[in-house]
Amino acid sequence: MATRRTFLKLAGAAGLAAPSLASAQGAGRVVVVGGGFGGAIAARTLKQLDPKLSVTLVEPNPIYTACPFSNSVLANLREISQQQFRYDGIKGAGVTVAETSATAVDAAARTVTLADGTKLSWDRLVLSPGIDFDWGAIPGYDEAAAQKMPHAWKAGAQTVLLRQQLQDMKDGGLVVMSSPPNPFRCPPGPYERASLIAYWLSIWKPKSKLLLLDSKDTFSKQRLFQNGWDQLYPGMIEWVPLSKGGKVTSVDPATLTLVTEFGSHKADVANVIPPQKAGVIAAKAGVADRTGWCPVEPVAFESTLQRGIHVLGDAAIMGAMPKSAFAANAQAKVCAAAIVELLAGRAPQQPLLINTCYSLLAADYGISIAGVYRPDKGLLAEVPGAGGVSALSAVGGLRGQEALYASSWFRTVTAETFG
Amino acid sequence: MGRLLLSVLALALLSGGPAQAADAPPGASSCTGCHAPMKVTDSVIPRIAGRKVADIVTFMREYRSGAWPSSVMGRIAKGFDDQQTEAIAAWFGAQPE
Numbered sequence: 001m002a003t004r005r006t007f008l009k010l011a012g013a014a015g016l017a018a019p020s021l022a023s024a025q026g027a028g029r030v031v032v033v034g035g036g037f038g039g040a041i042a043a044r045t046l047k048q049l050d051p052k053l054s055v056t057l058v059e060p061n062p063i064y065t066a067c068p069f070s071n072s073v074l075a076n077l078r079e080i081s082q083q084q085f086r087y088d089g090i091k092g093a094g095v096t097v098a099e100t101s102a103t104a105v106d107a108a109a110r111t112v113t114l115a116d117g118t119k120l121s122w123d124r125l126v127l128s129p130g131i132d133f134d135w136g137a138i139p140g141y142d143e144a145a146a147q148k149m150p151h152a153w154k155a156g157a158q159t160v161l162l163r164q165q166l167q168d169m170k171d172g173g174l175v176v177m178s179s180p181p182n183p184f185r186c187p188p189g190p191y192e193r194a195s196l197i198a199y200w201l202s203i204w205k206p207k208s209k210l211l212l213l214d215s216k217d218t219f220s221k222q223r224l225f226q227n228g229w230d231q232l233y234p235g236m237i238e239w240v241p242l243s244k245g246g247k248v249t250s251v252d253p254a255t256l257t258l259v260t261e262f263g264s265h266k267a268d269v270a271n272v273i274p275p276q277k278a279g280v281i282a283a284k285a286g287v288a289d290r291t292g293w294c295p296v297e298p299v300a301f302e303s304t305l306q307r308g309i310h311v312l313g314d315a316a317i318m319g320a321m322p323k324s325a326f327a328a329n330a331q332a333k334v335c336a337a338a339i340v341e342l343l344a345g346r347a348p349q350q351p352l353l354i355n356t357c358y359s360l361l362a363a364d365y366g367i368s369i370a371g372v373y374r375p376d377k378g379l380l381a382e383v384p385g386a387g388g389v390s391a392l393s394a395v396g397g398l399r400g401q402e403a404l405y406a407s408s409w410f411r412t413v414t415a416e417t418f419g
Numbered sequence: 420m421g422r423l424l425l426s427v428l429a430l431a432l433l434s435g436g437p438a439q440a441a442d443a444p445p446g447a448s449s450c451t452g453c454h455a456p457m458k459v460t461d462s463v464i465p466r467i468a469g470r471k472v473a474d475i476v477t478f479m480r481e482y483r484s485g486a487w488p489s490s491v492m493g494r495i496a497k498g499f500d501d502q503q504t505e506a507i508a509a510w511f512g513a514q515p516e
């Protein structure tokens with residue numbers, strides 16, 4: 001057990017707010033904003049760890065549509081309904097679900113205002129609002145343009161729209177994708193998407209091509225992806241890095257044209273994944289900095305800008321940890337345990353966290369990247385010597401095994417969160 | 420090790436033994452993203468709740484050294500030292516199967 005002195009030292013070092021001792025006087029009140037991979041499991045774990053807590057989850061959508069495996073929906077390997085989850089399990093676990101959006105946060109008064117006008121008081125607030133797009137970062141790309149050139153980076157109607165466009169495309173057509181600069185949701189995601197679109201094209205529209213315009217010169221699991229593309233889809237995917245003119249500088253949705261520094265490309269199907277920032281409620285709550293993302297300390301993920309507000313998942317700056325559902329889930333469970341300790345006036349433990357992100361290059365071809373993380377100098381840093389990507393040369397059925405692990409992970413994490 | 424296991428067991432009993440006890444040692448809560456606390460259909464990833472503590476420790480050591488080949492567990496096991504591994508194993512061993 002940590003003593004009060006070590007806690008004060010730790011709290012000072014980590015910039016944690018003084019414990020409010022809420023549960024010492026009765027039950028504490030925690031409000032969680034956002035019922036995705038971070039928020040939903042945070043709310044559920046809080047209630048599980050301390051059933052006396054009052055936990056409210058604020059989420060406007062009655063059905064959550066998960067992004068992981070949504071690229072398989074594009075390739076017709078899954079239905080969108082297999083991506084969808086309800087909040088009944090979470091309600092059953094004793095969490096109050098408010099089916100509306102949070103519109104304002106008063107950090108000083110410790111309240112959050114909801115779209116239906118209700119004001120909720122909290123001892124601790126957890127924000128896991130995911131991402132919003134930086135509309136206007138690419139001239140011509142706005143919400144109306146996304147109906148012609150879908151981003152499909154929030155799964156749901158956008159995913160179905162992009163799949164429909166692919167199915168309506170003629171054989172021999174050109175699919176153009178654009179990948180955003182760092183940091184963004186799911187670093188290997190655009191490359192998994194290019195792979196699975198190529199997988200589908202190679203079966204149904206084999207004369208077609210995919211051009212992947214990138215705002216970066218390197219990307220996650222790059223050699224594994226590029227080796228796989230050469231082996232599985234020779235000549236089908238052309239990747240254009242930043243230094244070769246890959247950065248999209250504007251788009252014209254009327255003609256499906258993407259303009260880069262070096263030229264312009266007219267697409268038959270265009271998938272623009274725009275630059276991103278923390279979900280807008282983060283900026284309204286005053287927890288986002290000039291980068292558009294939220295700085296947090298690495299023990300309880302409390303904002304370094306506003307006391308009492310914790311930020312999880314894609315919205316937060318988590319040091320070396322990537323923006324993934326696996327990471328949001330791991331952070332949420334650490335945060336929930338830390339909040340229970342803080343409310344009881346005790347020191348949260350120094351955490352260790354794991355991330356593992358699988359990507360599919362074909363239905364039965366999976367690769368992964370993993371890492372182990374710990375607090376170091378105010379940020380989450382990788383534990384040296386651990387982590388890394390799948391072996392470059394696959395022995396036996398390794399790629400098939402990793403594809404099975406990928407779907408097993410998805411079943412497990414969604415059962416743990418929504419089941 | 421034995422004492423640690425006992426105290427973990429005692430805590431689990433006192434708190435009613437939820438799969439997410441606040442006393443879970445560092446790293447343990449990340450494992451359940453893949454190694455489900457509950458039974459999951461169609462998962463090829465083994466459950467570790469309620470397994471023999473010594474077996475979990477042996478697997479983790481062999482994953483770490485590479486003696487037992489793996490896709491991802493070797494990369495993860497390298498992030499945990501003996502003491503951290505033993506604490507996690509003791510905690511999972513004390514969870515209901």
Ligand SMILES: Cc1cc2nc3c(=O)[nH]c(=O)nc-3n(C[C@H](O)[C@H](O)[C@H](O)COP(=O)(O)OP(=O)(O)OC[C@H]3O[C@@H](n4cnc5c(N)ncnc54)[C@H](O)[C@@H]3O)c2cc1C
Pocket residue numbers: 033034035036037038039058059060061064066067068069070071100101102103128129130131152153154155185186189193279280281312313314315323324325326327328356357358359
């Ligand atoms: C194509 C694609 C593939 C991916 N594949 C993987 C993968 O294989 N593995 C992996 O680990 N990750 C993957 N990811 C990443 C993963 O989806 C995200 O990292 C994860 O969803 C982050 O969780 P979150 O809680 O931060 O945000 P989200 O899951 O987006 O949840 C945010 C929630 O907050 C709600 N919300 C927002 N604002 C408010 C408000 N003001 N009030 C109330 N509610 C609000 C939203 O409605 C939403 O439900 C993928 C992403 C994409 C796009």
